[in-house]
Amino acid sequence: MAVTLEQAQRVGYTCLKALLRFAFMVANNLVAIPSYVLYLIVLQPLRVLDSKSFWYIEGVLFKWLLAMVASWGWWAGYTVVEWGDDVKAVSEDEAMVLVNHQATGDVCTLMMCLQDKGTVVRQMMWLMDHIFKYTNFGIVSLIHGDFFIRQGRAHRDQQLLLLKEHLEKYYRSRNRKWIVLFPEGGFLRKRRETSQAFAKKNNLPFLEHVTLPRIGATQVILKTLVAPQENGTPAGRDAVIKESKSKGLQWVIDTTIAYPKGELLDIQTWILGYRQPMVTHVHYRIFPVKDVPAEPEALTHWLYQRFIEKEDLLTHFYETGAFPPLEGQTKAISREMTLSNLWLVGIQSLAFLSGGMWYCIFQYFYHCLF
Numbered sequence: 001m002a003v004t005l006e007q008a009q010r011v012g013y014t015c016l017k018a019l020l021r022f023a024f025m026v027a028n029n030l031v032a033i034p035s036y037v038l039y040l041i042v043l044q045p046l047r048v049l050d051s052k053s054f055w056y057i058e059g060v061l062f063k064w065l066l067a068m069v070a071s072w073g074w075w076a077g078y079t080v081v082e083w084g085d086d087v088k089a090v091s092e093d094e095a096m097v098l099v100n101h102q103a104t105g106d107v108c109t110l111m112m113c114l115q116d117k118g119t120v121v122r123q124m125m126w127l128m129d130h131i132f133k134y135t136n137f138g139i140v141s142l143i144h145g146d147f148f149i150r151q152g153r154a155h156r157d158q159q160l161l162l163l164k165e166h167l168e169k170y171y172r173s174r175n176r177k178w179i180v181l182f183p184e185g186g187f188l189r190k191r192r193e194t195s196q197a198f199a200k201k202n203n204l205p206f207l208e209h210v211t212l213p214r215i216g217a218t219q220v221i222l223k224t225l226v227a228p229q230e231n232g233t234p235a236g237r238d239a240v241i242k243e244s245k246s247k248g249l250q251w252v253i254d255t256t257i258a259y260p261k262g263e264l265l266d267i268q269t270w271i272l273g274y275r276q277p278m279v280t281h282v283h284y285r286i287f288p289v290k291d292v293p294a295e296p297e298a299l300t301h302w303l304y305q306r307f308i309e310k311e312d313l314l315t316h317f318y319e320t321g322a323f324p325p326l327e328g329q330t331k332a333i334s335r336e337m338t339l340s341n342l343w344l345v346g347i348q349s350l351a352f353l354s355g356g357m358w359y360c361i362f363q364y365f366y367h368c369l370f
Contacts, residue, residue, distance in 0.1 A: 032354075033139065035358055036065060037140075059175075072273075073273075078112075079336070093177070094225065098183055100314075102189075108270045116338070127181040145166075147163055151185055151186065205308055226248050226289055252287045258281045258314055260278060262318055
């Protein structure tokens with residue numbers, strides 16, 4: 001079929017826009033990430049004198065970096081509508097966030113929709129696949145104190161031990177509040193067949209839109225971060241909580257991400273913006289941690305139930321285009337998440353000004369020395 005002039009122009013415009021957006025993303029990374037690192041190098045004396053203030057500043061810079069990533073999608077018209085419980089109500093409390101994992105766009109979506117949740121972004125810790133360490137953002141996550149987990153049965157026990165040590169060393173010493181993890185342990189498309197085979201073998205429900213979660217990291221987090229006796233945890237197990245005078249982990253936020261018609265959003269689309277504007281839907285349910293069992297078998301059952309509920313939520317969403325109402329509601333209530341364009345422009349401007357400043361400083365010292 002012959003291509004019309006209008007179609008050719010549309011393709012050309014899309015390609016040009018994608019090229020310009022990619023160039024902007026590269027420039028954004030080249031100025032923002034080195035500036036983040038250099039600011040924190042200069043502030044190392046403050047880290048020794050006043051660790052709390054140092055990690056406060058680091059958290060602000062970290063939030064700004066995530067806002068830059070959010071801006072790439074926001075300016076392409078990729079927005080978020082939120083459903084279910086309002087998580088702003090627990091934004092100042094410690095919480096574990098459990099998220100289904102379908103595509104690379106899931107992380108970008110979270111970076112966007114958590115921007116307006118108070119201090120959450122600057123005080124959060126991410127659990128992510130170890131391969132992320134080798135991306136452009138890896139150095140930022142490494143400094144921030146996120147945990148890179150290696151998948152696979154051969155590494156499981158060692159990784160869970162390392163996770164426990166990491167939480168004890170960094171979580172409260174850096175005043176973290178929320179910890180985000182993807183319990184499925186990988187993308188839906190990669191784990192679905194294995195999960196369904198496991199479910200069939202163990203007489204568990206057949207899941208199409210999610211996979212059965214892995215229990216290990218969730219159990220370690222609860223054991224390490226929940227205050228004694230909050231959910232049956234023996235008193236005295238967690239010395240870190242006592243020393244920091246923290247109330248411990250208080251909430252579990254079950255987060256379900258859904259894409260219209262199941263058309264997933266990946267990081268390439270987020271950066272290049274070649275798809276039409278779309279809305280990603282995020283559903284939250286908040287559970288008090290005291291209602292989450294600590295015993296492994298009971299916790300496994302509880303976590304399976306959450307993902308069976310996610311399956312029902314997603315099935316309803318794909319059939320109707322909306323999530324069902326919460327218990328006690330007659331109609332589901334949605335909330336459109338918004339970002340300030342002025343704020344995003346301000347952060348981007350600061351990043352490029354910082355990049356220019358560091359370049360001038362290095363040029364000055366280079367000419368002085370050589």
